[in-house]
Amino acid sequence: MADVHSRAGERYANADIRAYVDQLHAGHDLPLQRAFEAPEREGMPAIQVGPSEGKLLGMLIALTGARRVVEVGTLAGYSAVRMARALPRDGRLWTIELDPKHAAVARTRLAEAGVADQAEVLQGAALEVLTRLAPEGPFDAVFIDADKGNYDRYGRWAREHLRPGGLLLGDNAYFFGRLLEDTPEAGAMRRFHEEAAQAFDTVCIPTPDGLLLGIKR
Ligand code: SAH
Numbered sequence: 334m335a336d337v338h339s340r341a342g343e344r345y346a347n348a349d350i351r352a353y354v355d356q357l358h359a360g361h362d363l364p365l366q367r368a369f370e371a372p373e374r375e376g377m378p379a380i381q382v383g384p385s386e387g388k389l390l391g392m393l394i395a396l397t398g399a400r401r402v403v404e405v406g407t408l409a410g411y412s413a414v415r416m417a418r419a420l421p422r423d424g425r426l427w428t429i430e431l432d433p434k435h436a437a438v439a440r441t442r443l444a445e446a447g448v449a450d451q452a453e454v455l456q457g458a459a460l461e462v463l464t465r466l467a468p469e470g471p472f473d474a475v476f477i478d479a480d481k482g483n484y485d486r487y488g489r490w491a492r493e494h495l496r497p498g499g500l501l502l503g504d505n506a507y508f509f510g511r512l513l514e515d516t517p518e519a520g521a522m523r524r525f526h527e528e529a530a531q532a533f534d535t536v537c538i539p540t541p542d543g544l545l546l547g548i549k550r
């Protein structure tokens with residue numbers, strides 16, 4: 334299937350085109366802009382989702398009416414602000430972050446965005462925190478965006494704790510272009526794909542690094 338479609342991203346969407354559509358369709362108010370810039374400003378890795386992917390995450394939450402949402406990997410809270418703002422008033426986001434500094438920055442950004450009441454940053458290793466969080470389920474959506482070598486485990490947790498019809502989202506689904514390599518982490522990411530394809534109706538959206546979307550059967 335290596336036809337024009339598989340190369341369309343590279344061929345058509347250069348940096349200027351991306352900047353134009355990001356600004357037009359997925360622009361930032363001040364709190365979003367500050368959350369987006371926080372990683373660089375605070376000396377953290379700038380590995381947040383792009384503006385269009387962030388907007389898409391929020392739109393998927395809104396479209397599905399998700400009320401109980403889990404994020405694995407908070408960083409500075411950019412994607413968390415996008416999703417929390419898309420929740421209904423009684424909705425809730427739990428977002429999990431290993432690094433205490435990242436968690437602290439994210440709490441500030443979520444507060445400034447006006448969603449502190451709806452979004453809780455849980456600091457700790459995701460596998461442990463997820464186990465503690467399970468009784469709050471079943472959940473309507475799970476967004477996975479943390480350490481790639483554990484994606485298979487995070488995917489299994491999502492399968493167990495999402496309601497039927499619930500939404501699975503996985504960022505970096507192309508694993509930075511290394512998805513097909515013979516390494517343990519790439520293997521974990523392929524297992525994430527393959528197990529998701531069994532338990533969910535799935536598509537891998539061709540964002541710059543792939544966004545896996547699944548609806549639980
Ligand atoms: N979703 C964020 C980006 C997350 S970057 C956004 O788009 O704005 C990935 C984050 O996962 C980093 O902050 C990293 O510290 C965190 N992380 C890495 N391993 C983790 C683990 N085992 N448990 C929880 N968080 C982890």
Ligand code: MG
Nearest residue numbers: 380478504505
């Ligand atoms: Mg990511």
